[in-house]
Amino acid sequence: MIGFKNFKEPFSQDDRHLLSEFKVIVKKMAAANPMLIDEAKVHLGHVMVGGKQRNVELFFEKAFKGDPDLSPTQAAAHCKHYLRFSEAMRPYLVKMAQRIKRRIYMRNSRPPKTGSRRPRQ
16 A cells, blocks of 8 residues: 555554555545546645655756756656655656646746835945
């Protein structure tokens, strides 16, 4: 299961029960609407990145400033490798890279601010 391999202690009985309920819910979602699985992956990505969120954003900022032609998919692959994320996190990282690349593009396409302050005398 995604992210559970990092636990050092074996699962407790309550954890096993929650995990089995989670698997049932995922199966129901897949049966009802397969597109919901992709949304669930994105949501789980938000939960799993947790404390590394800022590191990931900084990684993408530096990557796109250094090479603006870098695709979000390539940047996500580099981020996954260097920050040691599992393969299951790739779709979330690609979405995040797209969002950050768009942010940088918009920041660079804005006209420079003109000085509205009076010059010092």
